[in-house]
Amino acid sequence: MATPDLLFGLRNNFYLGAYQVAINNSEISTLSPEDAIERDSLVYRSYIALGSYQLVINEIDSNAPTALQAVKLLALYLSGPENKESVISSLNELLGDSAIGSNPTLRLIAGTIFLHEQDFNEALKHTHSGGTLELHALNVQIFIKMNRSDHAEKQLKIMQQIEEDHTLTQLANAWVDIAVGGSKIQEAYLIFQDFSEKYPMTCLVLNGKAVCCMLMGNFDEAESLLIEALNKDAKDPETLANLVVCSLHVGKSASRFLNQLKLSHPQHILVNRMANADESFERAVQSIA
Template identity: 35%
Template sequence: MDELFELRNYFYLGNFPAAVEEGTTIAVESDATRIERDVILARAAIARGNHDEVIQQVSDSSPVAMQAVRLLAMYRKDPAGQREIAELTLREWVADPVSGSNPALLLVAAIVFSEAGNYDDALRCAHNGQSLEHSALKIQILLMIDRADAARKELEGMKRTDEDHTLTQLASAWVNLAAEDADTIREALYTYQELLERHGSTDLILNGIASCQLALKQTAEADATLQEAISRNPNCPETLINMITVAHQRQKPAELIARYFAQLQTVDPGNPWVQSFIAADALLSALVASPPV
């Protein structure tokens, strides 16, 4: 019996309140299971923006898996300020013959490296992990660098391991959404809709549906989906990014778009999308201010 099955499933689907409730009430028998439970609960706290909660609860004497998650919390809280020390520390831990094979450490390292744009190290860490979650993360990284072909190959491996697993279903949706033809994108949409029917609404599922609708030029439907998402959680970065995209496409008032962007900057100032937008805006302002040649 997998004691953490429900907890993992809630986490994978982005149902963090349910994950916390499950994780704080479930009884676990072994130390290894307890550590894995604590790692998932800490990651759920990070996903909800509760970085300080994790930073304060984990000490230098905690298991390496929990120390890795604390490092993730520190990085997510201040990406620019913590990037160098986070990458340096993770490289040391991954190279260590004792800690280097720890699944949670490899997962966190792959996450941090990918968010820092260090895709080679990210892929290496994800590849060295043995779980479906490592494979799913590897697929996300491959899609970031426009390697949909390699991502689909990795997905086939996940399907051979467990075709019905929630992570396999999610990875299938990610890969199909990255396709260029409408029929394949519709397959991604159907997958998200099936997950919605089976598990209910979460930020992850609703944003997945909205992303498919946007890719299919269904902007009105995407708008309606995102309105549901933002009414559930007005502070979800993915929802706010998609709301900005839909607002642009539907030519909504600039004041509304500015409000969404200000909210996004408040809840997730280090978000790569925010940083890219600010950099592009600064470049445009500099070009406008430059005297003609």
């Protein structure tokens, strides 16, 4: 008889972006020491996703297991740009330790941080060998960021061979479909639609459906989905960023959503891109004057 996966629900809630639900339902009895560490990692990563960086930093001490030390580094990294250099230094020190450097959570966090840094080669250095579905899913994201959907598709095939119906595999399938585009967009939409019918709606699922709608030219439906997401979390960065794009396409002012994004997530890639565009425009104007 197969041993029940006591962490299935917790993982699934985390993967689908139901972070508070994951936290609220994390009290699971009779966990093995290894499962207890994974449970704590998922709970703290959920707090990070909700922006509660300081809680994670305060609660994880220097005696915590490697996986939790890695999660604490992610919280420190995201809590402010002033921590970036020290975090990357500490991260490289842990990765260089032969006793713990291959820890899957440590490699996952390393890949996540270097992905934030747009250092794709360094990210892949720690994630390319896979080992877990999460690492393969992160590889998919990295390759898509590199505009290498061919490599992303190869990672997806590996995930499908491991467990085709797994939530992460289905999410990765949708990401690849969106990257490939064309008729695949409709297939991605159906994956997010399936999630919305099986599980409580989250910002992640609503944004997934909205992006598919925008790519198919259905901006009114996309706007409706994004407003629903905004009602769930008024500070969700992807919702605000997608609303900026969607508003411009439907001929509405995007300034309020952009200002909200700047205030709550000043380091967001859209904020940085628009700031760089403004600077380039100003330089161009001054060179003409």
